[in-house]
Amino acid sequence: MQKRWIPFYWVCAALISGTMGTALASPLYPLYQQLWQLQPSDITTMFIAYMAGTLLSILFLGRLSDSLGFAKVLRAGLLLVLLGVILSALAQNAFMLSSARVLIGIASGLISTSGMMGMLQTSPLPNEGQTARWYASLNGFGFGMGPLIGGVVAQISGGSVWLPYVPVIVLTAVVLYQMCRIPFHAPSDPKPLDFKPRLALPAAGLGRKQFYLAAGGAFAAFAMFSLYASLAGSFIAEFLPWHGPAVSGGALALVLFLSSATQLGLRRLSLAQAYAAATAMILIANVMLVLTLQLHSMVLFACSVVATAMAHGLTLMAGFGKVQEVTNHHNRAAVVSTFLVSGYFGAIMPVIVLGWLADHLGVSRAVIIYCSAFGLWAIALFSGFVQLKRRQRLQTV
Template structure:
């Protein structure tokens, strides 16, 4: 009886430690967002170079997911999460010492790798360690923590950079301090994977078992659209606020980005009683409305409309993300959970990267408003296609059941 109680206590604290570590590592990946205008002035960076900085981060994430995403299924969760935290610390140190654009690029690549190691593995870990009374909510908790961490990064950085000295340094010192208990929490947590295999690294193919492939595809398409929206907003908001609206306050930039991720976090807690399919439908429809508002706000130079559209889009992204991840986790075999989750997040991070790179390239010939409008139209079209595919798939399923 006492052994069972001690085991439950260890699992509980392990769960808390994994949640905290996931949030702090993901926070570290978005910390520099309000600082890009300062970096741009300090290092004379062009919009194209800012785009490249975003792009190398995405390459780091995708590389980490493809190379290490399935590794924790074989060697254990801890032995992937610990290197992820160490890489997050190294990234913060590189940014702390950054004196040229080369170090910014290096810091972003390392940050991307830390996110790549953490994203799918931490999600699987939280599901594994969740208390019995939270097993059903574990996927929602993991995805909410992911979004909350991404949102806290710009918020923390914006406030510290605006109101305290050493704008380019203090936030990374704070980040390193916050990562220390994250390291301790992961080090001490119970290891969910008991049947370990030999260590060897291989590049993961983006494959999903044939029997769940259809479910995976219809679940991941709305997620692709939702993360494209996040990429679009990340790409246009700092420059739009600074260049068009002349808002230079770093805290306002941080709060603006935070509110999108906050809406995503809150949105994942809504409509819990509805089926994943209905929530995916709602997510696509909400994204259509939100992104249209973001697109309209650009030619009108309206901060209020931009913010409303971003928050509505954040809810749409949340519905799609939560329901998509829950659907995939519900059908994924336990021995391939991290591998399939890794494929899921790889597609999501490809989606978040495309608008960032595309808007940066379009800005070479268009204004930030013009580039944002073009990609707003593209994302709306994708959301409409996603909605139509979901409705068509549901109709086909009903017809097959009737037969």
């Protein structure tokens, strides 16, 4: 029995260690900004470098596991993470760090796809539903532990920008070594290598319009997460009496942990209830953050963090559920890719504008404008949702 669990445990460990490096640099950005005399747009560019790498990986490398097997792809992802984190620790300027972040982003895409496949193939759990819940929990746990550990180590070490990477380097090296020792089975019917992006929309009609709303929600939720991941350390210092890498890293970790907890705890909600709640949380998160910057309230900031986390979790839950509902096995994978691309564009394009605004208007004003825009976006999404529900009821009468 124990031997059956060992491969599964190490695939889970690979997923955790592979995702820890992804957001580890976020609480360190203010330190880099001071060390290298960077503008806010330089910080957002370093963050976007990771997201761009992940997007490229999802678009062009998402089917490697079908051809090479999950084990080879997972090992390659871990190796890229290890190289990226080492380069991050050794970085001497923004270009070196951005290049390392691209590597980590590519690795993140590889690990996300191969890790899920690996868990399904090695899982001794009784059904795929339980395995999928493990995957969601471990994925969020790994993403959250990275900035938490990085922020705490940076705070304790007095602002070191290389020491926070050491725990992740050691852990990833150990997991990679163990993954190379385990003889995982190769795919019995490997598919030919295919690097062409496969994107698609649901069939025209009500389902496609529902998908547009789901994708719009993902765009907003990813944009809010990216705000915290890129500039939280900069704007937190303006209204909290105590701040630093541990605070910004803890805030980002809380968003990721609560996002996973939301998906698990509220999984019994209907898709309509989940989407309505998601749009409400997007609006509340933006309003709370604007009020935080105006009133300098720790309570309002905590409410904004919780609302952002719930919006992120509910949006993913409702979005993937809707994709499942409006697709079939012929186009599901391509539509899922389109949904994820919508989210990652939300993590890239608005943040570019945010960095430009911060350079010219200051961080606080830029964040207020950013939040105001996405507050209106949330209202528009909810209005579209209500109209579609009304049309759906009329069609069934």
